[in-house]
Amino acid sequence: MTALLEIDLGAIAANWRQLAAMHGGETAGVVKANAYGLGMAEIAPALAKAGCKTFFAAQLEEAVNLRRLLPAARIATLNGLFPHAAADFFAHDITPVLSSLRDVELWHAEAAGLGRSLPCMLHLDVGMNRLGLTARDLARLRETPALLAGLRIDYVLAHLLASDVPDHDANPAQLRRFAEAAAQFPGAKRSLANSSGMFLGPDFQTDLARPGAALYGLNPIPGRANPMRSVVRLSAPILQIREVAAGESVGYNATWRAARASRIATIGVGYADGYHRALSNAAHAYFDDTPVPLVGRVSMDLATFDVTDVPANPGDPLLLLGPHHGADALAAEAGTIGYEILTALGRRYQRRYIGA
Incomplete structure (x- = not known):
């Protein structure tokens, strides 16, 4: 006798609509890790049907599989580029989130080789200390603006490190540092809030929110009643x-x-x-x-x-x-x-x- 795992696509779509309604800008859907283990092949189309137009994966392979499901969606990968992969990003119309100077150089070289402008997002490290362009990297880009030639920067983004703790000192500090770093790219839209970040107030409502956990019924506001539907x-x-x-x-x-x-x-x-x-x-x-x-x-x-x-x-x-x-x-x-x-x-x- 086999255990039964039921996944409510209607509840996931309803959670996305609820979050989109409370957000001032566009609301994406994060479907990395096989949609948090629940099945990207089933969930991503349900989110698209609900109105989601932008999706985030972590790795290129995830994004390529997602592209087969959603030919018209904007699809971005969070884990950056690596050597010899840029051509695959272009071939499958995947937008890389550039997280290092090496990423920038690889995507710049791809754009130059193709003789065209290529879309990207820039990940700014404002305190997480994992991936992302550091203050030193940003200084290098200011000194060598040619590195950005051929790059169409659609969004600059950062990751909140303590958004599930509303009174954590890191939240206003990261918000300030993000605003300062993003000012270097005045033509780019901004993306900061994850699931919990969407509940931190209007200051965190940027052009694009990136909920993941809340879509799948996890509580984005620990210690308070869960506002999301069970999935x-x-x-x-x-x-x-x-x-x-x-x-x-x-x-x-x-x-x-x-x-x-x-x-x-x-x-x-x-x-x-x-x-x-x-x-x-x-x-x-x-x-x-x-x-x-x-x-x-x-x-x-x-x-x-x-x-x-x-x-x-x-x-x-x-x-x-x-x-x-x-x-x-x-x-x-x-x-x-x-x-x-x-x-x-x-x-x-x-x-x-x-x-x-």
Whole structure:
């Protein structure tokens, strides 16, 4: 019996429309990592149908697959260029986000070789210290403006490092640094806000917002009620129920022992399916509307739950993810973030797309 993963395309589209309505400029859709693990091939067309015209992937291969789905969309990649790839970006009409002087030089050379102007976006590093043009790089571009010849800079963008913490000092500091750096490119539009950044107020409402997590039901404002619709429902049928006497253990290393005579349900989901081992003795599933605790270690293919207090039987489903126990809640039990829960969802689930 296979676990069932239901993904609500209608809810994803509704989340995008909600975010677009609250944003002053254009709203893109971030579909990197196979649309956060939920299926780019199904989700990207649903977003396009809802009105989304600009999409972000991380890598060229993702973008090429996306281009096959959406021939007319603007598609950009966040991870920059690398040697010998510029021709592929041009061939598939992919806009690179240039994150270093090397990226700029590669795209400049491609434009010169083709004898035409090529679109791009410039990533400005204003505090994340991962990718992006540094203050020193920007100084070099001021000193050598010929490097930008043949480049049509559609957007300058930056990444917020603490947008999910509204009162974090980094937010106004990054906003200020972004404005200062972006002023070097007066003809380019600006893109700053991610999902959480869209909730930081009007100062963060630039020309293009780039929501990702919020589209997929993750809470962009932690600590407050989630304004986004639930998108994912994961259920698994009970394979077997074992009668366990008081004092007996369950699972590897005997990390849980029954304090009373107990009924233990085993489901066919484990860490090979993205149901993390860190959830051992910490997570909950739901039988109808009643939470049932995970007991013992999560193993590669199996997990065990205490169903002593509910009328569960073999074949009945346990709900692992759903409206009242979403990816953020499961992530808290695993000591991680909802992003990791979604992107880790395994290939063995039966996937069903609803709400299209």
